[in-house]
Amino acid sequence: MLENLHISLTTPALLFPAISLLLLAYTNRFFSLAALIRTLSSEKQPVLTSQIDNLRKRIAIIRRMQEAGVSAFALCVLCMIFIYVGLNQIGSVIFGTSLLLLLYSLVLSVLEIRISVDALNIHLEEMS
Numbered sequence: 001m002l003e004n005l006h007i008s009l010t011t012p013a014l015l016f017p018a019i020s021l022l023l024l025a026y027t028n029r030f031f032s033l034a035a036l037i038r039t040l041s042s043e044k045q046p047v048l049t050s051q052i053d054n055l056r057k058r059i060a061i062i063r064r065m066q067e068a069g070v071s072a073f074a075l076c077v078l079c080m081i082f083i084y085v086g087l088n089q090i091g092s093v094i095f096g097t098s099l100l101l102l103l104y105s106l107v108l109s110v111l112e113i114r115i116s117v118d119a120l121n122i123h124l125e126e127m128s
Contacts, residue, residue: 009083012076012095019073019102026066026105029112033058048126054119061112068105072098 037055040047075098082091 006088007083007092007095009080012079012083012091012098015076015098015102016073019069019076022102022105023066023069023073026062026069026109030059030062030066033062048122050122051119054115054122058112058115058119061108061115065105065108065112068101068108072101072105075101 033055040051040055075094079091079094079098082088082094
């Protein structure tokens with residue numbers, strides 16, 4: 001199966017800008033969440049337990065998103081090294097693993113968005 005698979009150096013290189021932008025978006029989410037937590041902790045009003053639980057879940061998911069994205073990026077570089085030295089089959093397997101990590105990162109991103117929407121719904125319930 002892998003004997004017929006041949007990818008060039010440019011194939012994994014195409015993911016570099018996409019992964020970089022994705023990591024930037026994940027970092028922005030983290031900073032926004034950190035700012036929200038700092039704002040909530042400095043206010044004199046009590047914070048609901050459901051809000052705290054929601055924030056903890058989101059932080060954990062964002063951390064895993066970033067780890068998966070960075071791992072995908074690192075594996076893309078490793079893949080290019082293997083292809084460069086002529087080990088195309090190993091490079092192809094590593095590239096496939098990189099794509100799976102990138103997919104995992106995107107799935108986590110959707111999950112975090114859903115939890116974020118839940119947080120907004122909690123806030124709306126407080127307002128009503």
